[in-house]
Amino acid sequence: SQTIHQWPATLVQPVGSPLSLECTVEGTSNPNLYWYRQAAGRGLQLLFYSVGIGQISSEVPQNLSASRPQDRQFILSSKKLLLSDSGFYLCAWSGLAGGPPIDTQYFGPGTRLTVL
């Protein structure tokens, strides 16, 4: 079965510090991968998605970047955090044809980021 991991679970960082959040998926190959942010009291906002190694699409202009160095690894980064980067960050994956349904996304446990 497929599992998705995110770490760290919680993170408190000062303004201006760098950020690296990691997401890994097990039990599937060539997944589509996604990063979402959920701000307090708001819905989910898609930040990035990736359909393959090194292929990143950005949905909104922002202070963040994403990378996919391996097939099942997706990293969310920032060089200098802003207060507005605080939120709950969720990674998700979806499968390819022949595998799990492509239009269903499965979410990780999330990372709570607080920028002070």
Add this chain to the structure above:
Amino acid sequence: AQSVTQLDSHVSVSEGTPVLLRCNYSSSYSPSLFWYVQHPNKGLQLLLKYTSAATLVKGINGFEAEFKKSETSFHLTKPSAHMSDAAEYFCVVSDHEQTGANNLFFGTGTRLTVIP
């Protein structure tokens, strides 16, 4: 264009009474529709999905939803609420056909409170 409207930001029910969480969608294509549940500080868990098969979809934990094309609705129901059902619920429509990149459009969420 795809969009989802969750008609109630907060629903409160007594334990053992029925649950109704309302969702209306707008879609240019035959949509895939989902309900996800999110407990505090947790990731999203898939409750059920509709993909143009049976219009009444049964999910986990006793939840079900009915796709009504004429009303563009996909309301979530459960006959008898349990305390463990207290959570945030998201109605989601898939934009897979339009973009080929499997983007999901999320509603703003409905917070379900269950009163003992």
